[in-house]
Amino acid sequence: MAVKHKIVAPLVLLLILTIGIFSFQIFAGLITGAEAGTVTLTVVVPAPIPEVTKAAFEGKSFPLEIMPPILIFQLQPGQSKTDTLTIKNKVDRVLDVDFDLADLGDFLAPDIISKIKFSLTAGESIVKNVPVSAVLTKAIGKYYKDVQISVEDFIRQVPVIIQVIPKDKKIDVTVLVETKELLAGSNLIGDAIILSQVPYNFTGTARISVKDAQGRDIIVLNSTRIYLDAFGKVTIPINIKLLKNQRPAIYLLDATVDDLDGNYMASGLDDFTVIRPEGASAQFFAAKGAQFNASALLTILVPLLLLILLLLSKKHRREDVELEDTTTHKSYRLRRRIK
Known part of the structure; x- marks a missing residue:
């Protein structure tokens, strides 16, 4: 056998x-997120991520469309400027809306009514002015304000960034973000373009950072020394790895130039948005991946x-x-x- x-x-x-x-x-x-790309400037101070506001994740759909999602002003002391917000009703019912400019504070002219109410029928749009004035506030710097829009159980705060610049500014800074919508953990790519407006050489430092819409630092990069010839230009390429747990929201890429004594000279910024991943599985990886x-x-x-x-x-x-x-x-x- x-x-x-x-x-x-x-x-x-x-x-x-x-x-x-x-x-x-x-x-x-x-789930671990392999690092991709290179960081031109090393991250040195990742700040705590701000707590998620109640309005951010209510599980409901905000019934209004607001454009643009952020307003950025640049004006000299004594100047006034006006921009607009377009507000559209996205649902098939009448909405009662509160439009509140009170947070603008001293940047709001005394003759401007800070809070108004209006109604929007289904699909209706309205354009509202947002006037700012640097007549009362003359201090040079950046100010982080908002326009508050309330409807039903929702409150939406539209960021308003106001840059008050010197009348005799010697340096001009322009920041350009390559992609306006990014996933958390991806690379933020852009340029900071620094122009001299004086007929002599300038040496100073440039500080690059990612801020939230309230001006809080999320990622701060090493300061870098810059040298400008008379009426010269320097371009700083920016490639920043965003935080893997960076919450969906509007953020600012900021470049600030100081002289060698630390005195503020100029700054520029551009906005971008961190968006949610598409699909439930992508959301699962984004929220839970690091736990595996x-x-x-x-x-x-x-x-x-x-x-x-x-x-x-x-x-x-x-x-x-x-x-x-x-x-x-x-x-x-x-x-x-x-x-």
Whole structure:
């Protein structure tokens, strides 16, 4: 009698382990977020992420469309400027809206009514003025304000950034963001263009940072020394890795130039938005990916693979038995399952 055992289970297990390890490597790469690109300036002070406001994640859809999502003003002491917000009703019912400019404070002229109410029918749009004035506020610098728009149970704060610049400014700074919508953890790419407006050489420092719409630092980069010839220009390329847990919101890429004594000279900024990933699975990876690790995944996989091995072994083990008829001298091969 010749007996052969076909051991299929170990081969199947080896295949499963190979696929599992390969899949895990891909999975781990997704959840840890492999660093891509280069950071031109090293991140030195990542600030705490501000708490999420109640209005940001209510689980409901905001019934108004507001454009643009942010207003940026640049004016000299004594100047006044006006920009507009377009507000559209996105739902099929009448909405009562509160439009509040009170946060502008001293930048709001005394004769301007700070709070008004209006109604919008389904699909209706309205254009509202946002006037700012630097007559009362003359201090050079950046001011972070907002226009508050309330409707039903929602409150939306539209950021208003006001840059008060010197009348005799010697340096001009322009910041340009390449992509206006980015995912958390992706690379923010742009340029800071610094122009001299004086007929002599200038040496100073440039400080690049990512701020939220309230002016709080989210990422601060090392200051870099800059040299400008008379009426010269310097361009600083910017490539910043955003935080992996950076919440969806409007942010500012800011470049500020000081002289060697630390005196403020000029600044520029551009806005961008961190958006939610598309699809539930992407949201899951963004929110939960960092919580996974190899040991936790293997703790789940190993018992599962052992169970598969046991089931396959019972299913596929067979015994081949060879019998011989002593009368006819013919051989017969039988197969039976081994329990």
